Amino acid sequence: MSDSTPDQGIRSPEGDANVIDTDYEIGQHNIETRVGPFNLDIHNPVFLVSGLTIVAFVFLTLAFQNEVGPVFDALRKWLTSNLDWFFILSGNVFVVVCFVLIVSPYGKVRIGGKDAEPDYNYFGWFAMLFAAGMGIGLMFFGVLEPVYHMAFSEPVGVPSPFDADGNLIAENVAAAKAMGMAATIFHWGLHPWAIYAVVALALALFSFNKGLPLTMRSVFYPIFGDRTWGWPGHIIDILAVFATLFGLATSLGFGAQQANAGLEFVFGIPVSNTAQVVLIIAITAVALISVLRGLDGGVKVLSEINMVIAALLLVFVIAAGPTATLISGFFSNLSAYAQEVIPLSMPFGREDDGFRQGWTSFYWAWWISWSPFVGMFIARVSRGRTVREFVICVLIIPTLVSVLWMTAFGGTAIEQVLSDTGSQVREHVIVNYSPELSLFGMLADLPMASITSFIAIVLVIVFFVTSSDSGSLVIDTITAGGKVDAPVSQRVFWCTFEGLVAIALLLGGGLGALQAMAVSTGFPFTIVLLLACYAIFKGLKDEPR
Amino acid sequence: MFNKILIPIDLTHADKLEKAVSAGAYLAKNNNLPVVFAAVTSTVPGSVAHTPDEFKAKLDAFAAAQATKHGITAAAHAIIVNDPAIDLEDGLLKAVDETGSDLVVMATHIPNLADQLWPSNGGRVASHAEVSVFLVR
Numbered sequence: 263m264s265d266s267t268p269d270q271g272i273r274s275p276e277g278d279a280n281v282i283d284t285d286y287e288i289g290q291h292n293i294e295t296r297v298g299p300f301n302l303d304i305h306n307p308v309f310l311v312s313g314l315t316i317v318a319f320v321f322l323t324l325a326f327q328n329e330v331g332p333v334f335d336a337l338r339k340w341l342t343s344n345l346d347w348f349f350i351l352s353g354n355v356f357v358v359v360c361f362v363l364i365v366s367p368y369g370k371v372r373i374g375g376k377d378a379e380p381d382y383n384y385f386g387w388f389a390m391l392f393a394a395g396m397g398i399g400l401m402f403f404g405v406l407e408p409v410y411h412m413a414f415s416e417p418v419g420v421p422s423p424f425d426a427d428g429n430l431i432a433e434n435v436a437a438a439k440a441m442g443m444a445a446t447i448f449h450w451g452l453h454p455w456a457i458y459a460v461v462a463l464a465l466a467l468f469s470f471n472k473g474l475p476l477t478m479r480s481v482f483y484p485i486f487g488d489r490t491w492g493w494p495g496h497i498i499d500i501l502a503v504f505a506t507l508f509g510l511a512t513s514l515g516f517g518a519q520q521a522n523a524g525l526e527f528v529f530g531i532p533v534s535n536t537a538q539v540v541l542i543i544a545i546t547a548v549a550l551i552s553v554l555r556g557l558d559g560g561v562k563v564l565s566e567i568n569m570v571i572a573a574l575l576l577v578f579v580i581a582a583g584p585t586a587t588l589i590s591g592f593f594s595n596l597s598a599y600a601q602e603v604i605p606l607s608m609p610f611g612r613e614d615d616g617f618r619q620g621w622t623s624f625y626w627a628w629w630i631s632w633s634p635f636v637g638m639f640i641a642r643v644s645r646g647r648t649v650r651e652f653v654i655c656v657l658i659i660p661t662l663v664s665v666l667w668m669t670a671f672g673g674t675a676i677e678q679v680l681s682d683t684g685s686q687v688r689e690h691v692i693v694n695y696s697p698e699l700s701l702f703g704m705l706a707d708l709p710m711a712s713i714t715s716f717i718a719i720v721l722v723i724v725f726f727v728t729s730s731d732s733g734s735l736v737i738d739t740i741t742a743g744g745k746v747d748a749p750v751s752q753r754v755f756w757c758t759f760e761g762l763v764a765i766a767l768l769l770g771g772g773l774g775a776l777q778a779m780a781v782s783t784g785f786p787f788t789i790v791l792l793l794a795c796y797a798i799f800k801g802l803k804d805e806p807r
Numbered sequence: 808m809f810n811k812i813l814i815p816i817d818l819t820h821a822d823k824l825e826k827a828v829s830a831g832a833y834l835a836k837n838n839n840l841p842v843v844f845a846a847v848t849s850t851v852p853g854s855v856a857h858t859p860d861e862f863k864a865k866l867d868a869f870a871a872a873q874a875t876k877h878g879i880t881a882a883a884h885a886i887i888v889n890d891p892a893i894d895l896e897d898g899l900l901k902a903v904d905e906t907g908s909d910l911v912v913m914a915t916h917i918p919n920l921a922d923q924l925w926p927s928n929g930g931r932v933a934s935h936a937e938v939s940v941f942l943v944r
Binding site: 281287288289290292298299300301374375378381469470473474475476554555556557558559560642643645744745746747748749750751753 | 819848849850851852853854857858861888889890891892893894895919920921922925
């Protein structure tokens with residue numbers, strides 16, 4: 263006879279959810295085989311087509327660098343310049359969708375079923391979504407962007423505080439400072455997080471509530487029906503793998519160059535291919551350990567460590583920088599952002615082409631190309647939250663953290679630039695443009711520069727690790743047809759592959775070209791995301807509230 | 808000698824576990840011991856089930872079928888982890904504690920080169936469990 267033990271190991275009932283009734287079985291297209299001593303459980307054809315296409319692109323780029331580079335770069339520039347209105351309008355749609363979800367009755371729907379409980383506490387959850395989605399960018403652009411936009415970009419026509427000879431124009435300073443911060447926060451605030459929130463919510467809803475596999479294609483079930491499991495779905499998943507791996511590998515290559523530049527600036531370690539390859543190997547090795555320790559023992563722990571170090575650096579900059587100005591600046595920057603977010607979101611009737619196309623449109627394409635990776639990762643760790651809680655936490659709180667971070671790092675840098683003509687930030691952003699040194703330049707003019715710069719380099723590296731490990735998990739899940747229990751050797755493969763692609767492109771050239779290619783995937787994914795908005799509402803309509 | 812036998816099950820490959828299940832059932836029947844069939848899953852939909860509840864129902868059905876087939880008393884115990892590819896052993900060790908089992912009968916593969924890099928699930932359970940572990944190759 264059979265009986266059940268009182269404690270089944272499953273948390274309290276998951277409650278009502280409206281599972282989609284489909285004949286498709288997760289993993290039904292998978293091939294289970296052995297390669298030498300290693301077991302494989304891979305989706306056919308997503309794993310093979312993605313892997314081979316990536317290898318082909320790397321070889322083509324290495325072999326025809328002079329021809330391929332300009333083509334990809336021109337493609338990216340054409341998209342972000344000619345379709346800037348499309349990216350900007352779409353970004354606005356995603357923000358509006360998020361606010362509608364917060365205030366609508368759909369906000370009560372719980373991800374994972376009516377009685378599902380969260381898998382992670384707020385700190386662990388928040389650390390993971392932030393470390394995967396944005397951390398490294400905040401390190402690189404936290405100083406650069408506020409200063410650059412204040413001095414050069416002239417967003418929505420707000421004039422620069424400097425004349426052609428670099429002299430200060432006193433009457434322009436206040437408006438330029440406010441706009442520099444508002445424009446930066448615009449790129450790191452509601453819009454990018456709305457993009458992530460839409461993808462993550464769509465994936466979480468269709469996976470945890472509807473019972474479909476955790477891959478990009480599942481979001482399109484309401485649109486494609488059972489064709490989702492055929493080639494339309496294959497293409498979406500392959501594109502997601504492609505964007506994620508090239509996004510990660512090219513960022514890893516550039517990141518190694520930036521970290522090397524920082525090491526030279528601070529410790530005099532010369533910039534060389536050897537140093538950069540060693541950095542990539544070290545980052546990949548730590549990411550490998552992290553993925554082998556799993557989501558809880560590796561990725562989450564590393565993300566939490568990362569957030570603690572970042573918080574310490576943030577507190578230091580606030581304490582050592584112009585503290586009173588920064589504290590009041592947080593509120594004034596928030597207010598400037600609130601005032602300027604609508605003018606900055608307008609796709610038409612503006613003359614700031616350099617800012618709108620070169621920065622905003624590029625950023626939107628960039629965030630969108632990263633959204634399958636970050637969205638899928640956020641989805642995986644967000645079960646148990648209500649839609650309202652989810653959107654508020656993914657949209658509002660990270661935006662406030664971005665405001666605080668930009669206020670501290672950018673605000674300190676702006677004060678240094680305006681008060682000291684010999685400041686390091688002025689040298690690296692305004693006089694001799696070397697963006698990779700902007701953060702170190704700001705820290706150099708604060709006390710204990712060598713210690714804080716070292717911490718900053720460690721933070722840059724660890725942020726790369728936390729993107730690399732979560733990215734490897736995401737690619738592994740997509741290429742295993744949504745299975746999260748595929749053999750460990752597969753996640754090892756993707757993590758290592760990413761490092762190898764980064765090294766090949768670093769040594770052979772082509773980082774910029776393939777990064778442009780990855781960003782270009784932002785265009786098809788924008789269409790995918792707009793369809794995802796429709797799918798979210800259609801999916802939520804049937805859920806118990 | 809023992810009070811309860813825990814037999815870890817992978818519902819995706821239940822057919823490949825026949826030898827371990829038979830060995831465990833033989834011990835249970837001849838010593839009049841209850842058996843717990845334990846399986847690890849995650850909250851993410853998988854090839855076996857779309858939800859944890861569905862997974863539990865399938866595991867219950869598996870245990871009932873084995874009870875009838877072998878003439879033993881059998882229960883099911885599902886363990887939910889966040890990353891089943893990595894947390895499988897920890898989940899099974901938790902199941903040993905939660906069910907009060909004192910013998911684990913578990914299928915494992917013949918060691919190969921891959922085991923030098925990361926040990927088999929059975930190997931890790933045997934290394935870390937405080938109870939007796941019978942690995943069936």
